[in-house]
Amino acid sequence: MKLTPQNMNRIRKLVDAMYRDRIVMHTFWTIVLTCAVIVTGVMITHLVSARYAVLPMEPTVPIAFGCAIEPFGFTPRWGAMKSDAELARNFCEISPTEFIQPPLYDIDTLQFPLADLNDEGVSADVQDMITSKLFYSTRHFGLYNLDSGEYVANTHPGIDFKMPKGTPVSAIAGGRVNRVMREDGGLGNAVIVEHILPRTQERIFSVYGHLDMILVQEGLIVKPGHIIGIVGDSGDARGSHLHLQIDRDRGLLRHQPYVPARDTPLEETAKWTVHPMEFIEQY
Ligand SMILES: [Zn+2]
Numbered sequence: 667m668k669l670t671p672q673n674m675n676r677i678r679k680l681v682d683a684m685y686r687d688r689i690v691m692h693t694f695w696t697i698v699l700t701c702a703v704i705v706t707g708v709m710i711t712h713l714v715s716a717r718y719a720v721l722p723m724e725p726t727v728p729i730a731f732g733c734a735i736e737p738f739g740f741t742p743r744w745g746a747m748k749s750d751a752e753l754a755r756n757f758c759e760i761s762p763t764e765f766i767q768p769p770l771y772d773i774d775t776l777q778f779p780l781a782d783l784n785d786e787g788v789s790a791d792v793q794d795m796i797t798s799k800l801f802y803s804t805r806h807f808g809l810y811n812l813d814s815g816e817y818v819a820n821t822h823p824g825i826d827f828k829m830p831k832g833t834p835v836s837a838i839a840g841g842r843v844n845r846v847m848r849e850d851g852g853l854g855n856a857v858i859v860e861h862i863l864p865r866t867q868e869r870i871f872s873v874y875g876h877l878d879m880i881l882v883q884e885g886l887i888v889k890p891g892h893i894i895g896i897v898g899d900s901g902d903a904r905g906s907h908l909h910l911q912i913d914r915d916r917g918l919l920r921h922q923p924y925v926p927a928r929d930t931p932l933e934e935t936a937k938w939t940v941h942p943m944e945f946i947e948q949y
Contacts (some may be wrong), residue, residue, distance in 0.1 A: 668739060670739045729841050729862050738768055741767075741769070742797075742829075744796060760830055776799055780796070783796055799813075803826045803827065826910075829908055839861050843886045844921050849901055852901050853902075856875040856877060875909035878896045911939060912945045
């Protein structure tokens with residue numbers, strides 16, 4: 667199923683069902699873990715002298731890259747919302763008619779001062795520009811303000827998409843889930859997908875941070891558009907959003923998201939991380 671405004675009713679039902687499933691799964695995993703502890707105890711008693719070899723997770727089937735797509739096929743019309751309460755709604759509380767196709771990533775629009783737009787009133791164009799600025803809320807190596815450009819600070823190697831809590835997140839291309847992370851700080855609940863680029867065979871990683879729920883396991887092969895998780899605000903996040911980052915291979919079996927040191931020059935950071943929107947456009 668495609669993540670488009672036309673499919674909104676089906677997507678909402680799916681998300682509702684997933685939140686219900688979470689409660690069932692909590693109970694299920696408690697039982698499974700209890701059984702696992704008992705079984706492990708029995709195994710250790712019986713097989714204490716046996717030798718174990720841990721098999722590395724290597725791909726057994728070729729990973730098709732497909733073509734790169736955006737992580738969302740829609741955005742709420744943020745610019746049309748008036749109150750903080752409206753802006754703070756979760757995915758299922760927003761009416762399907764309030765969603766539109768994602769705006770183009772246009773850096774001139776993104777840098778247009780928000781204060782000037784707020785002064786201009788409520789024309790459809792102004793609402794669209796505000797939607798765009800909020801949707802792409804933090805730019806590639808941008809500052810944490812809605813008027814920031816790109817490559818002005820080395821603290822943010824990726825793009826933040828402001829999206830309501832509970833929104834499904836798509837894999838941006840075909841690949842294999844390299845790592846699932848659950849951290850208290852940083853990117854919180856995060857999924858890392860490994861991609862092999864067509865033609866060059868370069869190994870690239872897409873990183874999806876601050877998820878509310880992770881819906882894939884390490885090793886899973888995904889196609890472009892596979893729903894890998896649900897938007898949240900886990901880790902160091904102010905408000906629910908998706909942090910999307912595209913990293914180059916630093917030779918690690920389990921990829922660690924690239925975080926430049928405070929004094930790393932911006933030219934240096936470009937070696938290890940790629941502009942997500944340019945990447946999606948190129949591939
Ligand atoms: Zn971010």
